[in-house]
Amino acid sequence: MPDESELIFVSHAERDDQWAQWAAWHLEQAGYRVELGLWHWRAGDDFVTRMNEALEQASAVVAVLSPHYFEPGRYTEEQWRAAVARGGRFIPVVVEPLKPGQLPAFLSSRIQVDLHELPGEAEAVKALTEAVRGRGRPEHPPAYPPAAAPGPQPRFPATASASSVVWEVRRRRNPHFTGRDEVIGELRGKLLAERHAAVQALHGTGGIGKTQVALEYVYRYREHYDIVWWIDAEQADQIPVHYAELAARVGVAKPDAGVEFNARYALDELRSRERWLIVLDNAEEPERLETWLPDGPGHVLITSRNPGCKQIVPGLPLGVFSRAESLDHLRGHLPTLATEDAEALAEALGDLPLALAQAAGALGDGMPPDRYLEVLRTDTAQLLDHDKAHDYRSTLTATVTIAMDRLEADHPGATAVLRLAALLGPEPIPTAWLVAARDRLATVPGDTGDFRWPRPALQPLARYGLAVVSPDAFQVHRLTQAVVREGLDADRRDALWDDVVSLLTAADPGDSELPESWPRWSALAPHLTAGMTVLCKRAAIRPLLLSAARYLVRSAQWRAARDFAAGLHASWSGHLGENHVDTLHAASMETWAMEGLGHDPDMLPRVRDILERRRATLGEDHPDTLDSTYDLATALHGIGRYAEALALHQDVGERRARVLGEDAPDTLRSVQSMARALTVLGRFDEGLRVTFDALGRYRATLGEEHPDTLRSLRDAAASLSYVGRYKDAYRTAHEAYERIRAVMGDNHPETLSAAHGLTMAMTALERHTDAQDLIMDTLRRLRRDYGESHPNALELTTSLGLVLARCGRPEDAHELLTDTMEQHLRVYGPDHPGALQCALGIGLTLHGTGRNAEAERYLRDLRRRVHRVLGGENVIADNTTRALAIALAAQGKHREAHKLIAYVQRRAPLKLPVQRRSATRKGRR
Numbered sequence: 001m002p003d004e005s006e007l008i009f010v011s012h013a014e015r016d017d018q019w020a021q022w023a024a025w026h027l028e029q030a031g032y033r034v035e036l037g038l039w040h041w042r043a044g045d046d047f048v049t050r051m052n053e054a055l056e057q058a059s060a061v062v063a064v065l066s067p068h069y070f071e072p073g074r075y076t077e078e079q080w081r082a083a084v085a086r087g088g089r090f091i092p093v094v095v096e097p098l099k100p101g102q103l104p105a106f107l108s109s110r111i112q113v114d115l116h117e118l119p120g121e122a123e124a125v126k127a128l129t130e131a132v133r134g135r136g137r138p139e140h141p142p143a144y145p146p147a148a149a150p151g152p153q154p155r156f157p158a159t160a161s162a163s164s165v166v167w168e169v170r171r172r173r174n175p176h177f178t179g180r181d182e183v184i185g186e187l188r189g190k191l192l193a194e195r196h197a198a199v200q201a202l203h204g205t206g207g208i209g210k211t212q213v214a215l216e217y218v219y220r221y222r223e224h225y226d227i228v229w230w231i232d233a234e235q236a237d238q239i240p241v242h243y244a245e246l247a248a249r250v251g252v253a254k255p256d257a258g259v260e261f262n263a264r265y266a267l268d269e270l271r272s273r274e275r276w277l278i279v280l281d282n283a284e285e286p287e288r289l290e291t292w293l294p295d296g297p298g299h300v301l302i303t304s305r306n307p308g309c310k311q312i313v314p315g316l317p318l319g320v321f322s323r324a325e326s327l328d329h330l331r332g333h334l335p336t337l338a339t340e341d342a343e344a345l346a347e348a349l350g351d352l353p354l355a356l357a358q359a360a361g362a363l364g365d366g367m368p369p370d371r372y373l374e375v376l377r378t379d380t381a382q383l384l385d386h387d388k389a390h391d392y393r394s395t396l397t398a399t400v401t402i403a404m405d406r407l408e409a410d411h412p413g414a415t416a417v418l419r420l421a422a423l424l425g426p427e428p429i430p431t432a433w434l435v436a437a438r439d440r441l442a443t444v445p446g447d448t449g450d451f452r453w454p455r456p457a458l459q460p461l462a463r464y465g466l467a468v469v470s471p472d473a474f475q476v477h478r479l480t481q482a483v484v485r486e487g488l489d490a491d492r493r494d495a496l497w498d499d500v501v502s503l504l505t506a507a508d509p510g511d512s513e514l515p516e517s518w519p520r521w522s523a524l525a526p527h528l529t530a531g532m533t534v535l536c537k538r539a540a541i542r543p544l545l546l547s548a549a550r551y552l553v554r555s556a557q558w559r560a561a562r563d564f565a566a567g568l569h570a571s572w573s574g575h576l577g578e579n580h581v582d583t584l585h586a587a588s589m590e591t592w593a594m595e596g597l598g599h600d601p602d603m604l605p606r607v608r609d610i611l612e613r614r615r616a617t618l619g620e621d622h623p624d625t626l627d628s629t630y631d632l633a634t635a636l637h638g639i640g641r642y643a644e645a646l647a648l649h650q651d652v653g654e655r656r657a658r659v660l661g662e663d664a665p666d667t668l669r670s671v672q673s674m675a676r677a678l679t680v681l682g683r684f685d686e687g688l689r690v691t692f693d694a695l696g697r698y699r700a701t702l703g704e705e706h707p708d709t710l711r712s713l714r715d716a717a718a719s720l721s722y723v724g725r726y727k728d729a730y731r732t733a734h735e736a737y738e739r740i741r742a743v744m745g746d747n748h749p750e751t752l753s754a755a756h757g758l759t760m761a762m763t764a765l766e767r768h769t770d771a772q773d774l775i776m777d778t779l780r781r782l783r784r785d786y787g788e789s790h791p792n793a794l795e796l797t798t799s800l801g802l803v804l805a806r807c808g809r810p811e812d813a814h815e816l817l818t819d820t821m822e823q824h825l826r827v828y829g830p831d832h833p834g835a836l837q838c839a840l841g842i843g844l845t846l847h848g849t850g851r852n853a854e855a856e857r858y859l860r861d862l863r864r865r866v867h868r869v870l871g872g873e874n875v876i877a878d879n880t881t882r883a884l885a886i887a888l889a890a891q892g893k894h895r896e897a898h899k900l901i902a903y904v905q906r907r908a909p910l911k912l913p914v915q916r917r918s919a920t921r922k923g924r925r
Contacts, residue, residue: 008132009035009058013068014185018223019095019115020064023128027062030129038192060089060132065112066096070104091131166227166249169279173219176357178332179325180213187217187316191299199293201286201302201309204318205477206399206465207354210303212392213318214279217301225299227276233302236288239280243267243292263292271296279303286312305403305465319468320351320477329353333360341369348376350426350478354396357389380482400483403464414460416444418467418476419492422485423500425530426478428470430507430523431458437506441499443492497534501541504528508544512551513707515744521551529564536571542582549589553596554707556749562593579617581624584610591631595638596749598791598827604639607631621659623666626652630670637677640833640870646677663701665708668694672712675719681874682907684722691719707750710740714754721764730761747785749792752778756796759803768807775800789827791834794820798838801845810848817841831869833876836862840880847887855887878904 008027012020017038024036035054055061063069092103092112113131115124183202191198202210218228227250231242243263247253252269253262270276276298283289283302286309293300293313302309309315321329326346330337349355362372362383375383385397394402408415420443421429434454438444450456458474461467468475476484488496504527509520528535528548535541545568552561568586576583587610594600611628618625633648653670660667671694679687695716698709717733720726737754744750755778762771779800782793797820804813817838824835839862846855863880870876881904888897 006060007033007035007054007058009054009061010064011061012064013066013071014181014188015068015220016064016066016095017188018221019066023062023064023093026125026128027132030133032132038189060091062091062093062128062132065092065094065098065103067098068096070098093128093131165222165225166229166246167222168246168249169215169218169228169230171215171230174212174215176329176332176360177212177216178329179321180209180216183213183316183318184217184220187213187301188221190314190316191301196297197293197295197300198298199300199302199313201283201304201313201315202318203304203307203309203315204465205468205480206305206403207352207392207396207477207479208318208320209353210305210318211281212353214281214301214303218277218279221277225275225277227270227273227298228279229277230279230281233280233283233289236283236285239263239289239292267292267294270294270298274298277301283309289313306463307469308463321346321353321356323351326351326356329356330360333357334363337363337369344373345369348373352396352477352479354389354392354399355384355479357392358384358386358396361389362386379486380479381486384479384483396479397483400466400480401487403466404484404487407460407464407466411457411460413444413446414457416441417454417457418461419484419488419496420444420499420503421467421474421476422481422488423493423496423531423534424481425526426476426481427526428473428475428523429527430473432472433503433507437499437503440502440506443495443499497531497538500531501535501538504535505541505544508547509551512547512554515555515707518551518555521548521555524548525551525560525564532564532567533571536568537575542572546582546585546589549586553589553592556596558593558596562590562597565590565593579613581618584613584624588628588631591635595635598789604632604635607635621655623656623659626656626659626666630666630673633673637673637680638833640831640836640874640876642677642680642874643871646674646681649674649677663697665702668697668701669708671697672708672715676715679719679722679875682878684719688716688719688723691716705739705743707743710736710743710754711750714740714750714757717757717761721761726761726764730758730765733758733761747781749782749786752782752792752796756792756799759799763803763806768803771803772800772807775803789823791828791832794823794828794838795834798834798841801838801841805841805845805848810845814842814845814849817845831865833870836866836869836876836880839865840876840883843880843883843887847883847890852887852890856884856891859884859887873907878907 010020010024010027020036021038024034024039027034035058037050041050094112094114095116097116113127115127118124118127187200187202190200202213204210218230222228227246229242229246231239233239240259240263243266244253244259247262247266247269250266250269252265254265257265270278271294274297276294276296278294278298278300280289280292280300280302283304284306286302286304286306289302289309290312300313302313307315307317323343323346326349327339327342330342330345334342345359346356349359359372363369372383381397385395388395393399404415404418407418417434420441431454434441434457438453439448444457446453446456458467458469461474461476462469466476466480504524507520507524509517509524511517512521525548528545532545535545549561549565549568552558552564565586569583569590572580572583572586587606591603591606591610594603594606607628611625611632614622614625614628629648629652633645633652636642636648637645649670653667653674656664656667656670671690675687675690675694678684678690691712695709695712698706698712702709713732714736717729717736720729720732733754737751737758740748740754741751755774759771759775759778762768762774775796779793779796782790782796786793798817801813801817801820804810804816821835821838821842824830824832824838828835840859843855843859843862846852846858859880863877863884866872866877866880881900885897885900885904888894888900
């Protein structure tokens with residue numbers, strides 16, 4: 001006998017857990033302690049921790065090898081690599097032939113045991129135990145094997161089709177089944193976790209594949225059961241008939257007892273047996289199942305569209321495929337399907353298994369993917385009423401239509417809500433919207449004062465599998481929506497759109513400038529987008545549409561904002577006219593989104609055009625005209641025309657003060673923008689004074705946490721740096737960063753801009769390592785969310801190069817800045833202010849690497865270019881002059897260097913050697 005302290009860890013793929021249990025059982029019978037996740041690990045345990053503990057304690061690892069063991073992404077790879085790395089015994093037990101080259105080179109030299117080649121279970125048990133213990137030479141003649149120990153034990157997998165198994169599954173295994181491994185594994189684990197009368201219910205909407213999962217579970221684990229009995233439970237009154245048939249099959253039925261009594265005899269028999277599985281498929285009325293749930297040491301699996309089943313038995317919700325599962329499913333049917341076509345189909349079909357199966361059938365019969373997608377957009381219901389998928393009861397259209405017909409007869413209010421939801425987006429719909437708009441929903445019958453609302457409408461939708469309902473929202477799949485929409489006549493559709501407007505306007509989240517409203521806007525915006533074509537033509541919802549566009553800009557969803565605003569502008573240009581006030585609002589917001597996305601050569605002409613239209617239709621001092629003048633000043637600032645921008649900001653600020661008031665938010669934005677322009681023009685003392693004036697007034701009128709106040713605080717830190725108050729600048733920058741991050745989140749551009757400002761304050765205090773760490777983290781976030789070529793990312797990369805140079809790494813800095821300049825030239829051109837700032841950094845790194853003559857030539861040329869493009873009175877020009885003076889002095893040309901330094905210090909005294917162009921793009925409104 002082995003040492004009782006010897007522990008064997010059994011490693012296996014999920015699909016081989018019958019083999020694993022069989023091996024573990026017989027190793028325990030041989031006297032070993034065994035660690036098997038299926039037996040010893042509980043739901044909720046940390047898998048990695050349990051695995052490491054087992055590997056650490058085990059004296060040997062028995063690996064149950066099959067092709068499944070080496071599938072990509074499986075945890076089994078971590079197990080065998082860890083076991084080999086620890087140097088312990090690793091015993092490969094092959095239970096299914098491996099494909100050529102599948103066994104890793106690490107394991108090919110290990111002696112392995114091939115159980116699948118052995119004639120029977122006795123030989124397999126002997127081979128397994130000898131592999132672990134070693135054969136050795138017996139001291140006495142081997143005895144005849146004893147009888148099996150009492151109690152249940154896993155059956156040898158090779159005997160899965162034994163004639164003694166009672167099998168009643170009239171559906172063949174789906175040869176095209178893919179995915180759902182995690183669901184099936186979780187289902188298996190939950191059933192095994194219960195030692196007595198284990199019941200699990202799979203519930204989900206129609207077409208989600210509940211029956212398919214149950215069927216795959218049955219075939220995958222059939223070797224574990226002596227009785228497998230599949231019952232179609234859709235008609236609850238027929239369930240006893242199926243149990244009576246089971247009673248006859250197991251020999252306990254009495255000819256004269258009748259169906260009810262024989263059904264009870266079957267349940268009594270199950271109570272005394274082990275290793276049985278009862279499947280109750282498509283149970284529409286789970287409350288009627290309670291009296292027909294078997295008791296005893298077996299398993300019950302229920303499938304139902306009705307989530308109410310989880311009130312009776314433990315439930316496992318089944319959702320749509322993951323995108324990876326959808327792609328695997330399509331490729332399994334259509335191996336030559338292009339990846340981009342598979343992605344497009346999965347997206348359009350919402351990863352719904354039934355729809356994917358139907359699509360695979362249609363494409364397999366010769367329908368091109370592009371044509372399928374086109375028809376799906378225009379004739380969804382008709383398309384999805386053809387090509388019934390293998391082993392599904394009906395097509396998706398039929399599934400939805402049948403459920404709707406039943407719903408209409410019994411719950412007209414629920415049907416009305418479903419039709420309403422069909423005109424919205426496929427995203428979750430907050431139930432609070434239904435409550436807020438109840439008395440304005442003309443198409444929804446029933447008592448508007450019913451305190452239970454909206455439960456009477458939503459519960460039937462869930463019960464019939466037409467929606468997923470949670471305590472605070474409900475959701476209808478996009479294809480269900482499409483089938484419902486196509487069944488609407490013109491008159492009903494028009495009345496429903498009136499109710500959609502009522503529903504969405506009742507859900508108005510409030511001021512889209514404020515971050516606390518953004519989660520509510522996030523829930524609303526997709527539904528506005530989904531119905532934009534129709535909603536644009538309804539005057540009552542136009543203000544909400546414009547507020548949604550503003551939300552998308554403020555929350556930095558710039559591509560979505562541009563597309564949304566462009567859609568509004570195009571629709572209203574044709575419907576209301578190009579000069580209508582709302583049309584011009586939409587056009588203006590489109591330019592805001594363009595600015596957020598980066599330098600766009602079309603933006604300045606667009607801004608000028610909007611301004612001229614507003615001047616002509618509204619007058620010079622109308623608030624909308626002043627907004628456009630402000631936009632023009634901001635656009636000019638962004639391309640380096642700082643003096644023009646300052647003049648316009650001063651003019652707009654004065655007129656806004658007169659029209660709107662001295663402390664109106666728009667007036668203060670003009671004041672803050674004036675301060676930025678003054679700073680970038682080198683008028684640092686004036687910029688500091690105006691910045692703190694704006695900050696004080698923001699705090700008094702909008703409060704400490706308003707985004708405009710926080711942007712002003714961030715700008716104040718930069719202004720303090722420019723006048724040499726570096727410690728005050730650092731404290732202010734740190735406060736701004738922490739507060740902006742708390743209000744807007746870690747990854748909002750305003751937060752990242754504040755982080756950039758903090759790195760500049762750190763650099764001024766010679767805290768280069770801290771600055772470098774923060775820049776690297778901020779740059780990673782910027783690149784991930786907005787791309788490597790976004791102006792903010794390039795600006796930050798330039799700052800990183802300058803920090804590297806000051807940390808004594810000029811060669812690394814030069815290489816980084818050279819690469820950054822190539823991106824500038826490719827995307828924005830050589831005269832963009834960001835490109836000129838990057839070029840200044842390159843000149844400084846040439847000096848830092850001792851190439852002073854080259855630096856002199858480079859900086860003289862850059863200085864001429866800066867003066868030509870931006871003029872001579874701005875910080876980029878001043879810093880270029882300083883850098884040139886440094887290169888000259890390094891070559892002993894002190895007279896010219898001193899002359900240049902004296903000139904620029906008289907014009908704009910500055911202690912920092914490099915300007916951070918923090919004010920050119922941030923906080924524009």
